[in-house]
Amino acid sequence: MNFCVKCGNETERTINGLCTECFLDGRKLTSLPHHVDVKICTNCGEIGFGETWVAKNIQEAIEDAAKDSLIVIKEAKAVSMETASVEQEPYTHLVVVDSVLEINGYTAEDSSSTFVRLKNTVCKRCSRQLGNYYEAILQIRAGSKDVPKRVMQEALRRVENLVDTQSLSNRHVFITKAEEVQGGVDIYLSSISLGKAAAKDISDTYCAETKEAAKLTGVTEEGQEMYRVTYLVRLPDFLVGDVIQFEGRYFKLMRISSSGAKVMDIMNFRERSVKRSDVPLFKVYARSADLREAVVVSRAGEEAQVLNPSNYSTVDLTVPTDAEIEDTVNVVEIDDALYYVP
Numbered sequence: 001m002n003f004c005v006k007c008g009n010e011t012e013r014t015i016n017g018l019c020t021e022c023f024l025d026g027r028k029l030t031s032l033p034h035h036v037d038v039k040i041c042t043n044c045g046e047i048g049f050g051e052t053w054v055a056k057n058i059q060e061a062i063e064d065a066a067k068d069s070l071i072v073i074k075e076a077k078a079v080s081m082e083t084a085s086v087e088q089e090p091y092t093h094l095v096v097v098d099s100v101l102e103i104n105g106y107t108a109e110d111s112s113s114t115f116v117r118l119k120n121t122v123c124k125r126c127s128r129q130l131g132n133y134y135e136a137i138l139q140i141r142a143g144s145k146d147v148p149k150r151v152m153q154e155a156l157r158r159v160e161n162l163v164d165t166q167s168l169s170n171r172h173v174f175i176t177k178a179e180e181v182q183g184g185v186d187i188y189l190s191s192i193s194l195g196k197a198a199a200k201d202i203s204d205t206y207c208a209e210t211k212e213a214a215k216l217t218g219v220t221e222e223g224q225e226m227y228r229v230t231y232l233v234r235l236p237d238f239l240v241g242d243v244i245q246f247e248g249r250y251f252k253l254m255r256i257s258s259s260g261a262k263v264m265d266i267m268n269f270r271e272r273s274v275k276r277s278d279v280p281l282f283k284v285y286a287r288s289a290d291l292r293e294a295v296v297v298s299r300a301g302e303e304a305q306v307l308n309p310s311n312y313s314t315v316d317l318t319v320p321t322d323a324e325i326e327d328t329v330n331v332v333e334i335d336d337a338l339y340y341v342p
């Protein structure tokens with residue numbers, strides 16, 4: 001058994017030689033700084049406290065900032081906190097934090113207050129974005145003049161979607177700007193890793209060739225070298241649906257993926273896969289948009305009789321047995337002969 005050095009009462013446990021009552025007598029258990037600053041980004045509206053920025057309700061941010069700043073004496077532990085705030089003047093809120101504390105098996109209460117000041121500022125991400133900051137340029141170029149604008153727009157949209165997805169988990173990811181240039185589009189991106197990911201996505205989607213070049217742009221205050229990387233992605237000349245030449249045969253290009261291409265032989269309708277390294281060997285024979293339509297006269301099994309669109313003579317075409325033949329079919333002329341294009 002111990003005795004309290006102040007009141008002399010017997011007590012089981014002492015804190016600094018005092019019984020709990022004497023220890024608590026007139027003592028502040030919690031304190032708050034005179035004021036706490038909470039930053040608001042005037043551009044994106046996100047709330048910054050310390051170094052972290054989050055999208056958060058302002059009222060919640062004000063009360064959380066006060067709670068996060070609460071200092072509790074080392075002998076006690078806060079079990080719960082309640083906050084109440086009043087706007088004193090614009091941008092300044094008086095926040096009272098009432099806490100329930102546990103000390104030496106006793107429960108005690110205390111109350112502290114602070115002024116939470118709202119500071120308008122621009123977060124680092126927005127200041128970079130507004131300042132046209134970028135670390136990577138993705139240059140998407142058409143393989144030839146024939147590549148329609150639609151394909152370039154589609155590629156740009158792919159990059160926008162990728163950035164949207166990545167920005168959900170990383171707020172430093174953004175497109176600084178995208179501009180149309182001769183033969184393609186230049187997309188300025190906030191980080192090198194984003195540039196790399198976007199280049200890979202486009203390259204995989206279109207089986208496109210990629211080149212990258214890094215340029216030293218300076219040195220950070222910490223002495224780290226800073227680079228800017230340019231990714232040049234050249235879209236191939238061919239598009240899905242085109243008739244292409246490959247290894248001396250003619251194929252309809254069915255699909256392109258990161259692993260290669262799927263093609264269908266125009267002569268026998270057999271599908272085959274072509275590995276990615278061979279895809280650059282494709283040569284466009286006829287664009288899907290340039291295929292001609294032939295009027296179907298009759299169809300029986302693997303044969304369809306059509307009118308040659310050039311001279312309206314009747315021609316027999318071989319068609320797949322399971323092909324659904326409508327009033328017209330797409331045809332391509334190879335060495336003076338007409339072929340059905342599935």
Ligand SMILES: [Zn+2]
Nearest residue numbers: 004007019022
């Ligand atoms: Zn005492």
Ligand SMILES: [Zn+2]
Nearest residue numbers: 041044123126
């Ligand atoms: Zn911002």
